[in-house]
Amino acid sequence: MDHAAPQSPAGLNTTPSWLLNQSATHAARLLSEGFAAHDLRGYHYRLLATLAEEGPASQADLGRRCGIDRSDVVAAINDLAGRGLVVRAPDPADRRRNVISVTDAGADEARAMGATVDRVQADLLAPLSSTEREQLTRLLTRLLEHHRRRH
């Protein structure tokens, strides 16, 4: 929807959920373009970054932390393991679990993708002052915090 300028219906495009949706769509698009250079997608980045930041974890645990369904974690970890960015090993202490760890190459990739995300972030927030960026972050955090608590 990024082609022609959509003449905005006054009622529709002033609703926060519409604005949120459009902003997120645009952000996701920018991110997706950035990730394409790494030949990876959002799920991979979330998992890789979480692993790099918080250390090894089971797949179910990763899913909970990243907000990704267990079944989707499987596929994404398959991809990452196939590239040698993470290692999947059975947990000797609990044979139901796999322990996922980043490799050195995985850590490098996580840093590289982090740089990409930083770039995209700067692009996305270009029209906002740093105070406004803080404001936006604060408001969205409050929103999510509230809705997370009642679930």
Next chain:
Amino acid sequence: MDHAAPQSPAGLNTTPSWLLNQSATHAARLLSEGFAAHDLRGYHYRLLATLAEEGPASQADLGRRCGIDRSDVVAAINDLAGRGLVVRAPDPADRRRNVISVTDAGADEARAMGATVDRVQADLLAPLSSTEREQLTRLLTRLLEHHRRRH
């Protein structure tokens, strides 16, 4: 990303694009649940609301205004016409076009869905004061305005 200074939950959860994405996902889920009661989806609402607000239009025009691809407009209008909520008629002035108009039932449905959207909106923004809601709306509008102008 802020891999240099990770915050309490994780560095991931403080990036605006992540917050935007999560907020929009939550909003979309609430909306989707609301729309389910009408047995319709987001595309249908956008089209119906735009028609009700701005009057009859061609399908291509609708697509541009709503930010929906031409091909998706076809399917959505098929659904709406099949329910008698809109009417599809050939434009005598330009035989390439169809003119889409809302029926009375369509206008009723648009109002009903509008009420649903209002309810969802209130639920979504519950944790924010009205000043903060304005702030959020303003920030997101600025964001979109900026990015729309350079495409």
Next chain:
DNA sequence: TTCGAAACGTTGGAACAACCAACGTTGGAA
């Protein structure tokens, strides 16, 4: 100690949004 509930990884598939390519028809400008 036994047994049922729960968690785990995995497979397969669904829904939805967004998008793209191509076709035949029609309109308008060069």
Next chain:
DNA sequence: TTCCAACGTTGGTTGTTCCAACGTTTCGAA
């Protein structure tokens, strides 16, 4: 007249988010 653009339509693809079910493994309560 010729050629390009716009239109509606068909038939896809991709990515994200879910859900249901399975066999295996663990753990808690009877």
